Amino acid sequence: xxxxxxxxxxxxxxxxxxxxxxxxxxxxxxxxxxxxxxxxxxxxxxxxxxxxxxxxxxxxxxxxxxxxxxxxxxxxxxxxxxxxxxxxxxxxxxxxxxxxxxxxxxxxxxxxxxxxxxxxxxxxxxxxxxxxxxxxxxxxxxxxxxxxxxxxxxxxxxxxxxxxxxxxxxxxxxxxxxxxxxxxxxxxxxxxxxxxxxxxxxxxxxxxxxxxxxxxxxxxxxxxxxxxxxxxxxxxxxxxxxxxxxxxxxxxxxxxxxxxxxxxxxxxxxxxxxxxxxxxxxxxxxxxxxxxxxxxxxxxxxxxxxxxxxxxxxxxxxxxxxxxxxxxxxxxxxxxxxxxxxxxxxxxxxxxxxxxxxxxxxxxxxxxxxxxxxxxxxxxxxxxxxxxxxxxxxxxxxxxxxxxxxxxxxxxxxxxxxxxxxxxxxxxxxxxxxxxxxxxxxxxxxxxxxxxxxxxxxxxxxxxxxxxxxxxxxxxxxxxxxxxxxxxxxxxxxxxxxxxxxxxxxxxxxxxxxxxxxxxxxxxxxxxxxxxxxxxxxxxxxxxxxxxxxxxxxxxxxxxxxxxxxxxxxxxxxxxxxxxxxxxxxxxxxxxxxxxxxxxxxxxxxxxxxxxxxxxxxxxxxxxxxxxxxxxxxxxxxxxxxxxxxxxxxxxxxxxxxxxxxxxxxxxxxxxxxxxxxxxxxxxxxxxxxxxxxxxxxxxxxxxxxxxxxxxxxxxxxxxxxxxxxxxx
Numbered sequence: 001x002x003x004x005x006x007x008x009x010x011x012x013x014x015x016x017x018x019x020x021x022x023x024x025x026x027x028x029x030x031x032x033x034x035x036x037x038x039x040x041x042x043x044x045x046x047x048x049x050x051x052x053x054x055x056x057x058x059x060x061x062x063x064x065x066x067x068x069x070x071x072x073x074x075x076x077x078x079x080x081x082x083x084x085x086x087x088x089x090x091x092x093x094x095x096x097x098x099x100x101x102x103x104x105x106x107x108x109x110x111x112x113x114x115x116x117x118x119x120x121x122x123x124x125x126x127x128x129x130x131x132x133x134x135x136x137x138x139x140x141x142x143x144x145x146x147x148x149x150x151x152x153x154x155x156x157x158x159x160x161x162x163x164x165x166x167x168x169x170x171x172x173x174x175x176x177x178x179x180x181x182x183x184x185x186x187x188x189x190x191x192x193x194x195x196x197x198x199x200x201x202x203x204x205x206x207x208x209x210x211x212x213x214x215x216x217x218x219x220x221x222x223x224x225x226x227x228x229x230x231x232x233x234x235x236x237x238x239x240x241x242x243x244x245x246x247x248x249x250x251x252x253x254x255x256x257x258x259x260x261x262x263x264x265x266x267x268x269x270x271x272x273x274x275x276x277x278x279x280x281x282x283x284x285x286x287x288x289x290x291x292x293x294x295x296x297x298x299x300x301x302x303x304x305x306x307x308x309x310x311x312x313x314x315x316x317x318x319x320x321x322x323x324x325x326x327x328x329x330x331x332x333x334x335x336x337x338x339x340x341x342x343x344x345x346x347x348x349x350x351x352x353x354x355x356x357x358x359x360x361x362x363x364x365x366x367x368x369x370x371x372x373x374x375x376x377x378x379x380x381x382x383x384x385x386x387x388x389x390x391x392x393x394x395x396x397x398x399x400x401x402x403x404x405x406x407x408x409x410x411x412x413x414x415x416x417x418x419x420x421x422x423x424x425x426x427x428x429x430x431x432x433x434x435x436x437x438x439x440x441x442x443x444x445x446x447x448x449x450x451x452x453x454x455x456x457x458x459x460x461x462x463x464x465x466x467x468x469x470x471x472x473x474x475x476x477x478x479x480x481x482x483x484x485x486x487x488x489x490x491x492x493x494x495x496x497x498x499x500x501x502x503x504x505x506x507x508x509x510x511x512x513x514x515x516x517x518x519x520x521x522x523x524x525x526x527x528x529x530x531x532x533x534x535x536x537x538x539x540x541x542x543x544x545x546x547x548x549x550x551x552x553x554x555x556x557x558x559x560x561x562x563x564x565x566x567x568x569x570x571x572x573x574x575x576x577x578x579x580x581x582x583x584x585x586x587x588x589x590x591x592x593x594x595x596x597x598x599x600x601x602x603x604x605x606x607x608x609x610x611x612x613x614x615x616x617x618x619x620x621x622x623x624x625x626x627x628x629x630x631x632x633x634x635x636x637x638x639x640x641x642x643x644x645x646x647x648x649x650x651x652x653x654x655x656x657x658x659x660x661x662x663x664x665x666x667x668x669x670x671x672x673x674x675x676x677x678x679x680x681x682x683x684x685x686x687x688x689x690x691x692x693x694x695x696x697x698x699x700x701x702x703x704x705x706x707x708x709x710x711x712x713x714x715x716x717x718x719x720x721x722x723x724x725x726x727x728x729x
Contacts, residue, residue: 099302110572119333128484147536228517
């Protein structure tokens with residue numbers, strides 16, 4: 001091969017891989033020739049790209065301003081409404097303090113390892129969920145699209161809950177609170193209490209009638225609820241404004257949205273501990289019921305909560321970590337965020353049951369007074385003998401303990417006719433055993449308790465502002481899980497895509513602010529995410545451990561972190577986590593099959609909830625949600641297998657960020673075995689020395705004529721090509 005006078009030839013064996021440092025040390029003026037060559041892109045192509053992207057300026061991937069901002073973003077995404085209204089319910093339902101044991105075990109088995117895995121691949125490959133799984137295996141690129149679809153489904157109804165919180169927040173600036181008492185209805189002759197409210201409670205009536213104005217069934221639309229429509233619009237405007245500049249705008253908001261809920265929770269805990277009955281609630285909460293802990297259902301629900309609490313499979317974790325530096329210690333981040341999430345759940349549980357203990361104490365006192373009056377009436381009319389009542393009992397100031405003593409005596413003496421007396425057992429435990437979760441906890445039970453607080457409007461404002469911030473933190477991660485992969489893959493402007501995404505989501509979300517909207521929220525919550533996300537995370541695990549290779553991945557982690565991760569993760573990723581996830585998937589399918597598909601409808605006449613089965617069209621919607629969410633996986637797999645996409649299509653080009661220039665590269669659709677360990681982050685990749693080297697395909701990998709793994713130039717492998725004529729170059 002004729003020598004170029006500007007190039008110093010370097011002899012290397014064909015199988016030797018030149019490092020980026022070698023390339024840098026040998027760069028010279030021939031780099032200009034490289035820039036003009038047609039190996040990667042010709043001069044005209046580069047100009048076109050620059051014009052297209054408007055990039056005379058440096059176009060590097062955005063990065064977090066600080067490590068704290070990034071941690072707050074991940075905490076804000078993982079810590080959401082479920083920590084406040086789902087975890088306490090599961091803890092109470094599944095053995096109290098004993099529930100923490102299976103939860104912690106499963107956090108160590110599937111939670112932290114899988115969270116670490118998503119952080120690592122996002123940080124190493126520096127792309128969104130679509131790009132990450134397409135990089136590892138183009139045939140599994142559908143995993144990223146499935147994550148985006150699930151994120152979109154969840155965002156549709158999750159923002160409705162933020163809208164509900166905004167409505168209650170706006171109504172909290174008045175004293176007394178509007179849900180403090182039942183409204184009075186006036187007619188021509190007299191005034192009376194609203195029957196629907198009288199049959200239920202003030203907070204229940206306000207939620208179903210004033211806030212939702214709910215219909216009696218899913219099929220009865222009832223038209224739009226204009227109040228909730230305005231609140232939903234406000235929620236989407238907030239999300240759009242926060243996300244329009246990506247992490248540059250949302251990252252700054254994280255300082256408030258992620259930290260403010262902790263301030264409110266601590267304030268509520270301190271205030272709650274000063275209330276009468278709060279200790280009873282906390283004691284009830286953490287009294288372990290060890291026999292329940294052994295039931296398989298407890299472990300299934302604990303695994304499901306761990307899975308969703310950390311936001312696995314959504315793509316938000318990958319998107320956030322893709323903006324990190326390549327050498328960031330993502331192992332530390334995974335452990336830190338996981339345990340912050342856990343302790344937040346425990347803190348929220350303390351707060352919830354301190355407040356519910358106070359509420360139960362008030363209800364119990366009312367129960368004691370009402371039933372004591374019944375006993376006095378029964379004594380007067382002679383149905384009960386005065387000899388039954390202990391002499392120290394004073395019904396004018398009777399305590400709960402004294403009442404229960406009298407109740408037990410009467411029950412034993414009047415065993416046969418006791419039921420006809422109409423007396424109730426007033427035990428605080430019975431009230432605390434009434435498990436509530438979700439909207440029932442936030443908008444009914446908790447709001448009722450706050451009406452008894454001194455300065456109740458202040459606490460109501462704080463509580464619903466906390467819910468708004470918890471929801472927004474999770475929404476930021478969910479929307480980032482949609483925006484980042486699409487921007488990375490299709491090169492659209494983030495601002496335009498964000499606005500379009502929010503507008504489309506708002507208009508589709510109008511189905512949730514009909515009078516029947518609450519039933520659609522239940523449907524989406526039950527069917528749009530659970531099974532698809534489990535399948536997505538199982539495929540993620542398989543993609544890394546089997547397709548890419550667990551040994552190679554561990555090497556990459558060593559290179560990235562500067563130390564070898566514990567072999568614990570090796571065995572978790574390769575054996576334990578996939579097995580546990582598979583068992584969880586099977587258990588979830590069985591549970592879904594055994595549970596009749598339906599929803600609890602609010603019946604106005606009886607002021608009670610009644611279970612309704614979904615109509616035929618409702619079942620079709622439920623099945624469609626699950627199928628649509630997972631459909632991208634087989635579609636992309638078939639497209640790749642059948643080579644239905646032209647590899648050389650310009651529309652499929654990916655972009656590498658290179659020192660202020662954007663270079664188009666054809667995407668490698670067949671995949672390769674190039675280890676990430678030889679990759680560099682965008683800002684670190686130099687322009688290879690044209691005069692000496694050309695991209696070399698790795699032994700055993702598919703034919704590769706261009707730079708492998710396009711967009712960020714990760715995994716460049718170089719070799720001398722001694723037999724290639726200079727003219728071909």
